[in-house]
Amino acid sequence: MRAILVGLAVLLPAVAFAGAPQFGFQSWFGGFDKAELQVGFATYQANCARCHSLNLVSPGDLQSLGLTPAQVTALLAKGKPPALSKTKPDAGGAIAGDLSLYEAGHRRGAAAVFDLMTGYRPALPNMTMLPGHYYNIAYPGGQIAMAPALQPGSVMLADGKAASVPVMAHDVAAFLAWTADPTLDERKATGLRAIFFLLVLGVVGFVVMATRMTR
Ligand code: HEC
Structure with a gap:
């Protein structure tokens, strides 16, 4: 387990920097x-x-x-x-x-x-x-x-x-x-709104399910 964690800690930043965008x-x-x-x-x-x-x-x-x-x-x-x-x-x-x-x-x-x-x-x-x-x-x-x-x-x-x-x-x-x-900016803004919406929907769904199961 520890080896995996250490491996991830080393690899993830390396991957992030190798693909670091030159453009924002x-x-x-x-x-x-x-x-x-x-x-x-x-x-x-x-x-x-x-x-x-x-x-x-x-x-x-x-x-x-x-x-x-x-x-x-x-x-x-x-x-x-x-x-x-x-x-x-x-x-x-x-x-x-x-x-x-x-x-x-x-x-x-x-x-x-x-x-x-x-x-x-x-x-x-x-x-x-x-x-x-x-x-x-x-x-x-x-x-x-x-x-x-x-x-x-x-x-x-x-x-x-x-x-x-x-x-x-x-x-x-x-x-x-x-x-x-x-239109790249608009697409990214729309995507973010969609992700936010799906997250909220997921949380609501989870709460509804959880309250039903505990009844
Ligand atoms: C004096 C004319 C001239 C100017 C000024 C000029 N170019 Fe070019 N450019 C050309 C020519 C001719 C080619 C085709 C080169 C070849 O086929 O070898 C070309 C090719 C290119 C290519 C294609 C390379 C490829 O992959 O085939 C790009 C991209 C490019 N220029 C960008 C620019 C940019 C950006 C500027 C301004 C900062 C610029 N050019 C200024 C004449 C010019």
């Missing part, structure tokens, strides 16, 4: 962090919008991130030409696809985008690089036809400081999780 909304009860999503949207506008579209996102959706219509308009103007627009082929025939649902179709979701954004390294001396490609340790094959996109100093945080590359990578990854699954 991936935990059981966590929702999206609107401040993060706002930084993520600003990052997308400043660094991604000129190549990648977000066709499934409308300016109205963006207001649900807590932005005013004026802020949305200002941010959209920054992404020109043309933000939230058509997919354009890039040099070398590689396509910069629409990002609206990218994370929904990717097994690792937000973590995949974060790793890709922070995966650029200088090419090793013995590497033969394809023309127009960049070494990225997170990309299958290691060579991607997308230059490092996150420009330091391109996004300002609420405290007036420039967002670092890892912060932009994290928040744009969170933002693209939201574009891929904008």
Whole structure:
């Protein structure tokens, strides 16, 4: 018995940490962090919008991130030409696809985008690089036809400081999780209410049964 308890005490935290979510909304009860999503949207506008579209996102959706219509308009103007627009082929025939649902179709979701954004390294001396490609340790094959996109100093945080590359990578990854699954928060709230209801129902049922049996 004691061995089992000790085993559990060692294993459970290990399991919990191995699968620790990098993003709050991936935990059981966590929702999206609107401040993060706002930084993520600003990052997308400043660094991604000129190549990648977000066709499934409308300016109205963006207001649900807590932005005013004026802020949305200002941010959209920054992404020109043309933000939230058509997919354009890039040099070398590689396509910069629409990002609206990218994370929904990717097994690792937000973590995949974060790793890709922070995966650029200088090419090793013995590497033969394809023309127009960049070494990225997170990309299958290691060579991607997308230059490092996150420009330091391109996004300002609420405290007036420039967002670092890892912060932009994290928040744009969170933002693209939201574009891929904008109703996640509502679903979790509904789920919690259902669990609460079932618990109360269970307790009531138990009390009714117990009082009947003691009669
Ligand atoms: C200069 C144009 C350009 C910019 C700016 C750009 N991308 Fe890309 N992106 C591309 C191209 C081209 C590809 C396809 C690469 C390939 O097929 O090798 C791509 C591919 C991708 C992919 C798919 C990788 C895969 O698994 O196939 C993701 C995700 C992505 N970009 C995210 C972003 C994000 C996020 C930003 C902004 C931080 C961004 N991109 C900025 C051109 C761009």
